[in-house]
Amino acid sequence: MSNPSNEWPLWEVFIRGQHGLSHRHVGSLHAPDAEMAILNARDVYTRRNEGVSIWVVPAAEITASSPSKKGPLYEPSHSKVYRHPTFFDIPDEVGAM
Amino acid sequence: MSADAPFFEWLCRLGDNTLVLGHRVSEWCGRGPALEEDIALANISLDLIGQTQMWLTLAGEVENAGRSADDLAMLRDAWDFRNALLVEQPNGDFGRTMMRQFLFDHFHLLQLQTLADSADQRVADIAAKAVKEVTYHVERSTEVVIALGDGTEESHSRMQAALDWAWPYVGELFASDAIDVQIAERGIAPLPDTLRVAYDQRVTSALTKATLTVPEGRFAHSGGKSGFRHSEHLGHMLTQMQWLQRAYPGAQW
Amino acid sequence: MYAQMIKSESTDDDPEKLAAFQARIDANEKIEPKDWMPQGYRKTLIRQIGQHAHSEIVGQLPEGNWITRAPTLERKAILLAKVQDEAGHGLYLYCAAETLGVTRDELTEMLNDGRMKYSSIFNYPTLTWADMGAVGWLVDGAAIMNQVPLQRTSFGPYSRAMIRVCKEESFHQRQGYDIMMRMAEGTPAQKRMAQDALNRFWQPALMMFGPSDKDSVHSAQSMAWKIKMNTNDELRQKFVDQTVPQAEYLGLTVPDDNLRWNEDTGHYEFSEPDWSEFFDVIQGNGPCNTDRLEARNAAWNDGAWVRDGMHAHAQKKQQTKVAAQ
Numbered sequence: 182m183s184n185p186s187n188e189w190p191l192w193e194v195f196i197r198g199q200h201g202l203s204h205r206h207v208g209s210l211h212a213p214d215a216e217m218a219i220l221n222a223r224d225v226y227t228r229r230n231e232g233v234s235i236w237v238v239p240a241a242e243i244t245a246s247s248p249s250k251k252g253p254l255y256e257p258s259h260s261k262v263y264r265h266p267t268f269f270d271i272p273d274e275v276g277a278m
Numbered sequence: 279m280s281a282d283a284p285f286f287e288w289l290c291r292l293g294d295n296t297l298v299l300g301h302r303v304s305e306w307c308g309r310g311p312a313l314e315e316d317i318a319l320a321n322i323s324l325d326l327i328g329q330t331q332m333w334l335t336l337a338g339e340v341e342n343a344g345r346s347a348d349d350l351a352m353l354r355d356a357w358d359f360r361n362a363l364l365v366e367q368p369n370g371d372f373g374r375t376m377m378r379q380f381l382f383d384h385f386h387l388l389q390l391q392t393l394a395d396s397a398d399q400r401v402a403d404i405a406a407k408a409v410k411e412v413t414y415h416v417e418r419s420t421e422v423v424i425a426l427g428d429g430t431e432e433s434h435s436r437m438q439a440a441l442d443w444a445w446p447y448v449g450e451l452f453a454s455d456a457i458d459v460q461i462a463e464r465g466i467a468p469l470p471d472t473l474r475v476a477y478d479q480r481v482t483s484a485l486t487k488a489t490l491t492v493p494e495g496r497f498a499h500s501g502g503k504s505g506f507r508h509s510e511h512l513g514h515m516l517t518q519m520q521w522l523q524r525a526y527p528g529a530q531w
Numbered sequence: 532m533y534a535q536m537i538k539s540e541s542t543d544d545d546p547e548k549l550a551a552f553q554a555r556i557d558a559n560e561k562i563e564p565k566d567w568m569p570q571g572y573r574k575t576l577i578r579q580i581g582q583h584a585h586s587e588i589v590g591q592l593p594e595g596n597w598i599t600r601a602p603t604l605e606r607k608a609i610l611l612a613k614v615q616d617e618a619g620h621g622l623y624l625y626c627a628a629e630t631l632g633v634t635r636d637e638l639t640e641m642l643n644d645g646r647m648k649y650s651s652i653f654n655y656p657t658l659t660w661a662d663m664g665a666v667g668w669l670v671d672g673a674a675i676m677n678q679v680p681l682q683r684t685s686f687g688p689y690s691r692a693m694i695r696v697c698k699e700e701s702f703h704q705r706q707g708y709d710i711m712m713r714m715a716e717g718t719p720a721q722k723r724m725a726q727d728a729l730n731r732f733w734q735p736a737l738m739m740f741g742p743s744d745k746d747s748v749h750s751a752q753s754m755a756w757k758i759k760m761n762t763n764d765e766l767r768q769k770f771v772d773q774t775v776p777q778a779e780y781l782g783l784t785v786p787d788d789n790l791r792w793n794e795d796t797g798h799y800e801f802s803e804p805d806w807s808e809f810f811d812v813i814q815g816n817g818p819c820n821t822d823r824l825e826a827r828n829a830a831w832n833d834g835a836w837v838r839d840g841m842h843a844h845a846q847k848k849q850q851t852k853v854a855a856q
Contacts (some may be wrong), residue, residue, distance in 0.1 A: 187842040188636045189312070191629060198357055208695065209626040213425070213838075214845035217314075220418050224318040225619055226613075229699070247566060262555060297604075304598050304607070307614050308827065311834020313622045320615035327608045334604075347602045372837045425844035426837065465759050492761035515753025522602040522660055531602035531660065531710075 191240040192218040193224075196232035204236050212237075284460045287360060288467070290350070291503050293333030294361035297510070299382060300326030301519055304321055311372050318418060322375040322379070325411040332404045339409050352523035356513045363502035365446035365518055366512040370440070372424060373433070374387045377440035384481050385451045387412045395443070398467030420484045427488025437463040449498020532585035532635055533650045533674055534579045536813065538761075539752035541778070555756055561687040561800030564630035569712035572756055573631050578647070579758060580628040580689055585642045587662045587824050588620035593657045594666055602660060609665060609706050616703070620696045627688035644830045651809060652739050654817030655731070660715050661724035662732070665705015669729075669736040673770050677740070680760035689758070708777065715781040722782075729778065732784045734804040738768040742806060771799045 195204035207226050211243040214217035218237040226232070262268050271278050303323040310316030327458035345353075359366075364382055369375045390412055393405035426433040454462075454469045462469045485492055501507030522531065542549065549569055555562065562568055594614050601607035625635045641647040652670055655665065675697065682693045734834040741763040744750070753759035778785050789802045811817065 187839050188634055189838065190841060191626070200645070208623055208692075210622060211312065212314060213841040214848060216421060216840065217425070217845070218495050220421060221314040223317065223414070224418075225314060225622060228317075228321070228615075228619070236661075301599065304611050307598055307611060308588075308595035308618070309830040310618075311830070311837035312627070313618050315837070316618045317615055317622070320611055320618070324608055324611055324615075327604055327611070331604050341739075348605075350604070350606055372834065412642075422841070426840045428847065429840025430836070430842040432836045433843070436836065506707070518599045521600050526718065527721055529602075529721055531606055531713060 187214045192222070192237045193240050194218075194222045195236040195238070195244060196222070196226055197234040198232055199230075204234065207231070209240060217240075282340055282458045282523060285464075286337055287457055287464070288461045289333055289337035289340060290358075290360040291362075293330050293337055293347070293350070294325040294359050295365050295382075295386075296333060297330040298359070298361040298515065299365035299379075300324075300330060301368075301515060302365065303379070305369055306375065307348075314471070315372075319386065320493060322415055325415070327406075329404070329408045329487050332407070336400055336404065347527075352520045356508050357505050359508065359512060359516075360503055360505050361512075362447070363499050363509055364444065364451065366502065366509055366515065367444070367447065368511055369437060370443070373436040373440040374443060376419055376422050376426065377437065377444050379415070380423045380447055381444055382451070382485070383416045383419050384477055385448075385473065386483075387416050387477055389467075389470070392468050392473070401466060401513060422492075424488040427485070429491045434489065436480070437488065441485070441490050442493055445493045446495070446497050446499050449496065450500045450502060451501060453503070455496065455504060467507075485522055533590075533646070533648060534582040534675065535739070537575060537579045537582065537753065539750070539756075540571035540574040540578075542569040544569045544571075553755065556755075559683075560685075561690060562685050562746045563687045572758075575756070576689065576758055577628055577631050577633050579629075579753075580624055580692075581633070581638045581641070581647055582649060584624035584628060584638065585647060586653065587617045587644075588651045588708040589623060589649045589667075589827060590670075591617050591621075592826055593653055593655070593819070595831045596657050597660060600660070600662075606710075608615050613667070613703055613706060614700050616709055617806065620692075620700070621694040623695055624689075627686075628646075630688045632641050639701045639831060643824065643831055645815070645824065646815065648751045650739060651812040652735050652819065653823060654702075654812050655735050658731075659723070659728060661711070661728035663708030664707050664714060664725065665732040666719055667703055667705075667727035668711050669707075669732050669774065670739070671700065671703040671707060673736050673739045673766075673775060675704060676766050676770055677761075680816060683757070683760065685757035711781055711783075715783060726732055726783050729783050733786050733807070737770070737801075737804045737813075738806075740764075740770070742809070743803065746806075751829045766780070766796055769773060771801050775799050 190213075191209055192207050192212055192215075194207050196207045197204045210218065210221050210225050212221045215237060219235055222235045222237055228229070258264075292456065300323045303326065304320050306316065306319045307323075308316065310319055330351065331347050334350045338345045338347060339351060362382075364378060367374075367378060387409070390405045390409040393401055394409065396402040396405065427437040429432070452470045452474045454471045458467075458469055461467050482492055502509075522529075548567060550570060552562075552567065552572075562572075591614050591731055594610060594617075598607060598611050598614065601610050625638060626639060629635060638647065642649065652673075657666065678697055678700070682690055682694065682697055684690045711725055711728075714721040744762045744764045750759055751764065754762075775785055775790065785800050789800065791800050793800050812820070815821075
């Protein structure tokens with residue numbers, strides 16, 4: 182029986198696909214260290230040509246925003262509709278903009 | 279037999295190595311020590327099966343007797359197999375499996391790298407595809423062997439035992455015989471023994487990091503790549519691998 | 532299904548919080564790991580996602596049984612890739628469960644010592660190559676019927692795992708049916724294998740959806756929480772309606788004398804599976820329960836030194852790094 186405190190830590194995996202988009206979170210896995218986490222990520226998360234670059238981050242190192250602050254963090258941007266292009270009516274005659 | 283029997287035989291050595299090792303590794307599926315390792319082993323096996331299809335298809339073309347890769351894999355008896363003894367050895371524990379893989383991977387990579395310059399374009403093309411896969415196999419098996427060699431007392435002693443067990447099968451990979459000489463003269467592949475120095479450097483460097491001791495002995499079993507005397511294990515493997523094709527001749531699956 | 536007989540855990544949380552939670556679910560909001568959630572929701576999900584993950588892992592075994600006997604190199608590669616996908620799906624699901632505050636090792640121990648279950652279907656043996664066809668066609672076919680709606684489940688990590696699983700699974704059922712087609716148009720022996728596989732897997736496949744709604748445990752709460760999306764009987768009926776014409780196309784006979792098309796309802800009528808067999812299997816008396824658990828325990832115990840060894844090496848590397856700084 183393995184020692185329970187020897188459980189490989191959890192890593193979050195981010196992969197950048199072929200088309201120059203940002204790294205995207207694809208899932209998690211267990212690995213003893215960062216080097217093995219990269220190899221495991223390659224084996225687990227790129228079985229279907231999904232990526233060209235892998236980041237791994239220890240799950241414990243991620244600082245997340247608190248769900249109870251959802252209101253203050255995100256709602257203020259709801260009222261700033263002018264940040265979105267659809268806010269402005271441009272006449273059709275002007276052409277694509 | 280075709281006019282080019284040596285080339286056919288040499289291709290069978292390549293294809294049978296990947297076929298037999300791919301089969302052995304596939305035996306782990308669902309039984310690995312961790313999910314991530316289970317998945318990684320399956321990837322290695324899938325690469326090797328894919329390479330087998332390419333090598334044995336070419337072997338069939340060279341033989342020119344109408345045999346497909348599947349015919350060669352499923353309908354030859356043990357004495358016609360040309361894989362090295364190392365790859366047909368049973369999996370044992372995970373340590374043996376990874377040590378066998380590590381020792382083969384380093385040879386395999388060196389071999390494929392030289393084949394990129396083969397005088398035979400078909401060989402060079404297959405090698406060019408396989409070399410990318412095997413570069414990764416080397417990286418992974420080396421990483422695991424180092425980790426387990428260095429890990430705990432138990433993992434260290436298991437890995438040392440695995441190395442002692444596998445080592446006498448390494449020499450055969452580099453032994454050159456009359457077929458190798460012919461193939462080398464035709465510029466298809468260099469003699470295997472020319473790869474040994476680089477191999478020893480790479481393998482020793484990794485094993486040192488793994489805190490493992492390379493056995494002193496240079497004794498090498500032989501009989502696999504010539505087909506003269508395989509181990510008893512190959513026949514048992516074939517009884518499984520070939521069962522359906524043998525039991526239902528001519529059926530399409 | 533892959534998670535059968537999951538009893539919703541009761542909850543004695545603050546009614547106001549409960550109402551707000553339910554309102555979020557009703558508004559199709561996703562619940563994320565750090566959000567407040569009722570204890571019962573958390574516990575039920577750990578059990579359900581855990582069982583789902585265990586089913587993927589144990590589910591590797593019946594198909595893994597034929598990898599070394601696959602009849603061609605291509606079939607061997609396809610089957611291996613498929614069984615490997617199942618390991619991946621188990622991995623994604625364990626990770627989803629871990630966000631709820633349980634570790635993968637804890638879940639594994641609970642599977643190994645019998646405290647947690649896995650789907651009844653994987654306690655049946657695979658006896659011929661046609662079983663690889665039948666498992667892909669029927670078992671994956673039944674599973675996908677449950678997994679597609681679960682992509683919309685209320686718990687974010689579970690939903691995301693299901694999206695990935697469904698994307699990857701799309702080839703699984705097809706490869707099974709492809710094997711069945713080849714067998715059904717093959718030699719008399721192959722046809723016999725195909726029919727025999729359907730005969731043995733038909734009822735167990737129907738049982739995958741769990742007992743009839745009238746006997747089912749606590750599914751109302753799970754449906755309200757959107758961690759169960761359809762009733763057992765709904766999905767079973769859908770499965771039969773979809774599968775019978777596929778069997779006819781193969782020229783195979785569904786082993787049910789009462790099977791008939793009902794013009795009025797627009798559905799097939801069919802016999803209830805033998806539920807006493809189902810409960811026997813769930814209680815550990817299926818044909819392969821002992822073998823499956825032994826195989827999982829052996830893999831886990833034999834792998835302990837590997838996990839420990841790699842962990843120890845990682846620790847040493849870390850110490851060297853720290854010392855160098």
